[in-house]
Amino acid sequence: MGVKLxxxxxxxxxxxxxxxxxxxxxADYFEEYVIKRKRKELEDFKERMRKEHEKRMLQSAKE
Structure with missing residues (x-):
C-alpha cells in the first residue's frame, strides 16, 4: 500500500x-480575461483623464 500511495x-x-x-x-482564457480587461482599464483611464482635463480647463477659465 505504501508504494501505491x-x-x-x-x-x-x-x-x-x-x-x-x-x-x-x-488562448481563449487569455483573450477573455487579460486583453479585454486591459482594454476596459485603458478606456476607463482615458475617460478619467478627459474628465480631469475638462475640470482643469473650467477652473482656468473661471480664473
Whole structure:
C-alpha cells in the first residue's frame, strides 16, 4: 500500500500545477480575461483623464 500511495501522491502533486499552467495558458482564457480587461482599464483611464482635463480647463477659465 505504501508504494501505491506514494505514486498517487506524486501524480497529484505533479498534475495540479501542470493542469493549472495548461488552463491559464489557453488562448481563449487569455483573450477573455487579460486583453479585454486591459482594454476596459485603458478606456476607463482615458475617460478619467478627459474628465480631469475638462475640470482643469473650467477652473482656468473661471480664473
Amino acid at each position: 506514494e505514486v498517487f501522491r506524486m501524480m497529484l502533486y505533479l498534475s495540479f500545477p501542470v493542469a493549472m499552467f495548461w488552463i491559464s495558458n489557453q
